[in-house]
Amino acid sequence: xxxxxxxxxxxxxxHYIYQAVLSGKISGDGxxxxxxxxxxxxxxxxxxCLLTSSCxxxxxxxxxxxxxxxxxxxxxxxxxxxxTATAFVLRGANIIFCDSRxxxxxxxxxxxxxxxTPKTKAIVPVHYGGVACDMDKIMGLAKKYNLYVVxxxxxxxxxxxxxADGLKRxxxxxxxxxxxxxHETKNIQSGEGxxxxxxxxxxxxxxxxxxxxxxNRSKFFRGEIDKYGWCDIGSSYLPSDIIAxxxxxxxxxxxxxxxxxxxxxxxxxxSLSPLSGKIRLPFIxxxxxxxxxxxxxxxxxxxxxxxxxxVFRANxxxxxxxxxxxxxxxxxxxxxxxxxxxxSDHYTDCLLRLPMFxxxxxxxxxxxxxxxxxxxxK
Amino acid sequence: xxxxxxxxxxxxxxHYIYQAVLSGKISGDGxxxxxxxxxxxxxxxxxxCLLTSSCxxxxxxxxxxxxxxxxxxxxxxxxxxxxTATAFVLRGANIIFCDSRxxxxxxxxxxxxxxxTPKTKAIVPVHYGGVACDMDKIMGLAKKYNLYVVxxxxxxxxxxxxxADGLKRxxxxxxxxxxxxxHETKNIQSGEGxxxxxxxxxxxxxxxxxxxxxxNRSKFFRGEIDKYGWCDIGSSYLPSDIIAxxxxxxxxxxxxxxxxxxxxxxxxxxSLSPLSGKIRLPFIxxxxxxxxxxxxxxxxxxxxxxxxxxVFRANxxxxxxxxxxxxxxxxxxxxxxxxxxxxSDHYTDCLLRLPMFxxxxxxxxxxxxxxxxxxxxK
Numbered sequence: 001x002x003x004x005x006x007x008x009x010x011x012x013x014x015h016y017i018y019q020a021v022l023s024g025k026i027s028g029d030g031x032x033x034x035x036x037x038x039x040x041x042x043x044x045x046x047x048x049c050l051l052t053s054s055c056x057x058x059x060x061x062x063x064x065x066x067x068x069x070x071x072x073x074x075x076x077x078x079x080x081x082x083x084t085a086t087a088f089v090l091r092g093a094n095i096i097f098c099d100s101r102x103x104x105x106x107x108x109x110x111x112x113x114x115x116x117t118p119k120t121k122a123i124v125p126v127h128y129g130g131v132a133c134d135m136d137k138i139m140g141l142a143k144k145y146n147l148y149v150v151x152x153x154x155x156x157x158x159x160x161x162x163x164a165d166g167l168k169r170x171x172x173x174x175x176x177x178x179x180x181x182x183h184e185t186k187n188i189q190s191g192e193g194x195x196x197x198x199x200x201x202x203x204x205x206x207x208x209x210x211x212x213x214x215x216n217r218s219k220f221f222r223g224e225i226d227k228y229g230w231c232d233i234g235s236s237y238l239p240s241d242i243i244a245x246x247x248x249x250x251x252x253x254x255x256x257x258x259x260x261x262x263x264x265x266x267x268x269x270x271s272l273s274p275l276s277g278k279i280r281l282p283f284i285x286x287x288x289x290x291x292x293x294x295x296x297x298x299x300x301x302x303x304x305x306x307x308x309x310x311v312f313r314a315n316x317x318x319x320x321x322x323x324x325x326x327x328x329x330x331x332x333x334x335x336x337x338x339x340x341x342x343x344s345d346h347y348t349d350c351l352l353r354l355p356m357f358x359x360x361x362x363x364x365x366x367x368x369x370x371x372x373x374x375x376x377x378k
Numbered sequence: 379x380x381x382x383x384x385x386x387x388x389x390x391x392x393h394y395i396y397q398a399v400l401s402g403k404i405s406g407d408g409x410x411x412x413x414x415x416x417x418x419x420x421x422x423x424x425x426x427c428l429l430t431s432s433c434x435x436x437x438x439x440x441x442x443x444x445x446x447x448x449x450x451x452x453x454x455x456x457x458x459x460x461x462t463a464t465a466f467v468l469r470g471a472n473i474i475f476c477d478s479r480x481x482x483x484x485x486x487x488x489x490x491x492x493x494x495t496p497k498t499k500a501i502v503p504v505h506y507g508g509v510a511c512d513m514d515k516i517m518g519l520a521k522k523y524n525l526y527v528v529x530x531x532x533x534x535x536x537x538x539x540x541x542a543d544g545l546k547r548x549x550x551x552x553x554x555x556x557x558x559x560x561h562e563t564k565n566i567q568s569g570e571g572x573x574x575x576x577x578x579x580x581x582x583x584x585x586x587x588x589x590x591x592x593x594n595r596s597k598f599f600r601g602e603i604d605k606y607g608w609c610d611i612g613s614s615y616l617p618s619d620i621i622a623x624x625x626x627x628x629x630x631x632x633x634x635x636x637x638x639x640x641x642x643x644x645x646x647x648x649s650l651s652p653l654s655g656k657i658r659l660p661f662i663x664x665x666x667x668x669x670x671x672x673x674x675x676x677x678x679x680x681x682x683x684x685x686x687x688x689v690f691r692a693n694x695x696x697x698x699x700x701x702x703x704x705x706x707x708x709x710x711x712x713x714x715x716x717x718x719x720x721x722s723d724h725y726t727d728c729l730l731r732l733p734m735f736x737x738x739x740x741x742x743x744x745x746x747x748x749x750x751x752x753x754x755x756k
Contacts, residue, residue, distance in 0.1 A: 007404045014392050026385045026569035027562040053431040053570070056591060056614035082591045082608045089611055090468075184405040191404035191618025192431070213434060213460045214709060230460045230707035233467055236434035240569025242624055329608035331592060 002317040002364050006357045007184045007191070010253040016245035028238030029218070032245040039251055040195065044158075044170040048198040050211055050237075051244055055154045055181030055194035057237040059087030059124075062150040062177040062196065064210050064233060065203045066122050068093045075115050076124040076152070077107035078325040079344040084124055084152050085326055096120070097327040099341040103283045104128065105351065108343070109137040115338075116145050126152040127171050130187075130293035131284055132161035135174045142175075149175030153197070156180070157187050158258055159291035168289075176200040187257055187293055188250035190243045210234035260358050261292035264365060268295040268354060271369035278376045295354045297372065302349035308375050309352070317368055319354050323347070380695040380742050384735045385562045385569070388631035394623035406616030407596070410623040417629055418573065422536075422548040426576040428589055428615075429622055433532045433559030433572035435615040437465035437502075440528040440555040440574065442588050442611060443581045444500050446471045453493050454502040454530070455485035456703040457722040462502055462530050463704055474498070475705040477719040481661045482506065483674075483729065486721070487515040493716075494523050504530040505549050508565075508671035509662055510539035513552045520553075527553030531575070534558070535565050536636055537669035546667075554578040565635055565671055566628035568621045588612040638736050639670035642743060646673040646732060649747035656754045673732045675750065680727035686753050687730070695746055697732050701725070 016032060023031045033051050040049040052058045068074065070092030076084050078097035085095045096115045101108045105128040112123060123142060125133040142149045156171040157180055163169070172178035177200070182193030198207055208218040214234030219225045250257070272281060280298035284290050299305040305321065312319055325344045327336040354368055394410060401409045411429050418427040430436045446452065448470030454462050456475035463473045474493045479486045483506040490501060501520060503511040520527045534549040535558055541547070550556035555578070560571030576585055586596040592612030597603045628635070650659060658676035662668050677683040683699065690697055703722045705714040732746055 003402060006402050007399055009399055014395060017392060017395065020569075021385055021387055024381060024384050025562070026567075028570050030569075053435075053617070054614035057431075060613065082593050082612075083614060085608070086592050086612055090613070184403070189404075191398075191408075191620045192406050192614065192616065193618065214464050215460050227702065229702050230463070230704055230709040232709060234464055235438065235468070236432035236461060236570065238570065239431070240571065240621055242569045242620060243618055246620055324605065324607050326608055331608040331610060 002355050002368065004318045004320045004353070004355050005185045006359055007189060008358050010249050010257070012249040012252070013246045016249050017242055020241045020245040026241045028240065029221070030241030030244065032241050032248045033238070036244050036248050036251060039248070043254075044173065046170070046173055046197045046199070047201055048204050048207070050196045050198070050207060051239050051247070052194040052196055052211070052237045053239045054192050055179050055183065056083035056087060057235070058179035058194045058196040059083055059150070059152065060090060060235070061207060061210055061237055062179060063088045063091045063093070065177060065207060066148045066150065068121060071119060072121040073117060073119040074122045074124060075112055075120060077126050077344065078327045078341045079105050079128070079323050079347050080126045080152065080326065081154065081323060082326065084126060088124070093121070094119070095326070095332070097336065097338060097341060100343040100347055102343055104131065104285070105347045106131065106133050109134045112138065112141055116141065116147070120145065120147055122148040122150055124150045124152055125175070126154070127156035127159065129282065129296065130156045130159040130171070130291035131282075132156075132159060132171055132288035134285070134287060135161050136163045139174065148177070151175040151178035153178045154181035155186065155293040157291065158254060160289040162287045172197045173199055177203065182247055187261060187291060188247065188254055190239075190247040190250070193239060193243055193247055206232065211237040257358060258292065261356065262290070264356060264360055265290065265292040265295050267362070267365045268369065271365070272297065272372060275373065275376050295356055296351050297354065298347070299350045299352060305350055305352055308372070311375055312371055315367070315371055317355065317371065319352050321352055380733050380746065382696045382698045382731070382733050383563045384737055385567060386736050388627050388635070390627040390630070391624045394627050395620055398619045398623040404619045406618065407599070408619030408622065410619050410626045411616070414622050414626050414629060417626070421632075422551065424548070424551055424575045424577070425579055426582050426585070428574045428576070428585055429617050429625070430572040430574055430589070430615045431617045432570050433557045433561065434461035434465060435613070436557035436572045436574040437461055437528070437530065438468060438613070439585060439588055439615055440557060441466045441469045441471070443555060443585060444526045444528065446499060449497060450499040451495060451497040452500045452502060453490055453498060455504050455722065456705045456719045457483050457506070457701050457725050458504045458530065458704065459532065459701060460704065462504060466500075466502070471499070472497070473704070473710070475714065475716060475719060478721045478725055480721055482509065482663070483725045484509065484511050487512045490516065490519055494519065494525070498523065498525055500526040500528055502528045502530055503553070504532070505534035505537065507660065507674065508534045508537040508549070508669035509660075510534070510537060510549055510666035512663070512665065513539050514541045517552065526555070529553040529556035531556045532559035533564065533671040535669065536632060538667040540665050550575045551577055555581065560625055565639060565669060566625065566632055568617075568625040568628065571617055571621050571625055584610065589615040635736055636670065639734065640668070642734060642738055643668065643670035643673050645740070645743045646747065649743070650675065650750060653751065653754050673734055674729050675732065676725070677728045677730060683728055683730055686750070689753055690749055693745070693749055695733065695749065697730050699730055
């Protein structure tokens with residue numbers, strides 16, 4: 001049996017959980033949360049990191065920080081996870097969905113400007129599969145129209161964008177705010193988990209408050225004030241230090257994990273590239289890097305994909321498809337007033353993600369590739 | 379050094395975390411989440427349990443489930459944790475704060491009815507220190523005025539209420555919805571963590587959707603539908619199965635933990651009862667049980683409490699005070715239009731929680747009690 005995903009221990013996760021318990025504090029913002037913050041900030045040059053219980057939580061924090069109010073418009077792709085949208089809907093936003101690129105499931109940057117109105121408050125580019133959106137274009141629009149950019153970097157750890165200035169920047173460091181996921185399917189993970197990255201330091205202080213149920217408890221714990229109180233809206237966005245301890249072990253092994261995932265990705269690529277006329281394989285623009293979060297293929301029709309999945313299941317292998325265009329969801333279809341988003345719908349129907357995890361074996365990759373090659377040789 | 383709290387391992391936490399990883403799923407709603415749900419439901423007869431990342435999350439779910447809208451009024455004590463209020467404020471509620479009881483920090487049930495208006499939608503009783511509010515009175519008002527009752531049972535695991543019908547019911551099973559906390563200071567804990575308990579089954583289906591980012595993914599995983607989509611608002615309220623594995627080990631040891639905590643509580647009570655004319659000790663109404671979540675004393679003034687804390691610190695012992703009346707908080711003081719809440723303010727100034735954790739040693743309890751006895755002998 002080849003599952004789609006399999007979480008694994010890099011080695012020190014449980015050791016660190018013991019250490020956290022021995023430290024006397026396993027609630028949020030304990031020793032390992034601080035170690036994660038420091039290591040992420042050092043490794044990627046992020047201005048400020050705050051672990052959260054999920055990427056959804058980080059997006060909700062971004063939505064509160066950018067002071068989204070009822071009626072504000074937020075532009076994002078339709079082909080994305082539900083949380084990208086719900087985080088802003090919870091604050092009353094109207095979501096303006098943008099179509100995907102023909103060459104890549106990411107949002108079509110050239111279609112954003114026509115969606116901007118006086119009510120637009122933010123753009124939320126999603127770095128699909130860890131592959132960068134064209135951030136020069138998006139940041140240019142944000143500057144021109146005075147908008148916030150919240151990067152949905154859920155899948156984008158250790159991936160980069162090189163702009164016209166020639167600088168190679170880590171994804172999550174380019175917009176005003178960014179949200180990462182450490183859900184078990186991600187390159188490094190803690191079952192559930194997430195992180196808000198703040199690049200615009202005007203948000204630093206309020207982010208700490210919002211993350212601590214709207215209180216200034218962080219200042220209190222640092223000894224900067226002698227009691228803490230309720231100052232703002234907020235929630236409990238900080239994860240248990242048990243989760244941070246687990247994540248820290250994974251983060252320490254990021255290089256090893258990435259090397260392995262890239263090797264798996266390349267095996268898929270080499271084995272399947274003979275099919276490049278018959279189906280579409282992942283596209284990585286020149287300005288983007290590949291963090292090997294995902295290997296997908298794009299079938300030619302919904303029916304073809306369904307048939308291929310049936311063949312996989314018969315062979316006990318479990319690739320997955322995922323996003324359904326959000327503008328056509330039960331929740332949003334009656335609210336949606338934009339144009340048809342046919343490219344997004346095409347990915348909804350035709351994209352298939354192949355199994356991808358650290359412990360995936362060579363023979364398993366071969367088996368998966370042979371199923372696809374056989375299927376398309378008929 | 380005697381800290382206020384110290385998390386500890388009951389034995390199997392790490393073993394269960396290994397099992398969770400080996401099961402191949404450590405994201406939310408894995409094997410141990412299901413085991414926790416089943417054991418909580420069996421042990422306490424709860425109609426439906428859903429683990430959450432925090433008690434705050436469970437309260438937010440309750441706020442969404444009861445369809446709180448801007449302008450709705452929600453009645454709760456002022457002497458409570460910020461989350462009790464923020465969870466409802468996030469949906470636009472106006473919070474109507476109620477004073478505490480003179481004999482106990484819980485909400486004064488006799489003052490609730492005068493706060494009810496046509497805009498009132500819910501009452502949120504907080505079972506302070508795990509000691510039941512008078513639920514017959516509260517449920518009677520809810521019935522009379524057609525209101526929801528959301529029990530803030532953060533501190534109230536394994537505590538009970540006996541109503542006029544003579545039935546002894548677990549706290550969290552009486553209102554329509556209830557929220558528990560498994561923060562590290564609680565009787566059983568997972569660092570951060572919480573649980574929504576649903577007693578009114580009309581909420582079951584929507585609760586699953588809201589907890590899964592507004593999607594019907596739970597139904598999908600159970601094979602009841604062939605794809606899942608965005609159906610409602612929601613967030614990512616479900617904790618990693620790593621957290622559930624940790625919590626399950628604690629839950630299995632609940633009886634042992636409770637025995638130990640009650641023994642500690644009784645030692646405090648016996649040692650300090652000679653002071654009962656000079657300071658106030660915890661009060662447990664006849665209809666309530668004591669789950670030994672907390673042992674507090676009530677000093678006679680803010681200055682007296684401050685001085686006592688100084689003496690404790692000089693002896694390297696760390697009792698804590700906590701809630702500041704929410705109606706006087708920086709966030710709410712300009713919004714508050716009610717009467718002065720002098721009883722709540724008194725607890726704000728004078729209540730002190732003594733160290734309370736499983737591994738607290740007899741000699742440490744003696745030392746703490748001697749500090750208090752000495753202080754009040756002068």
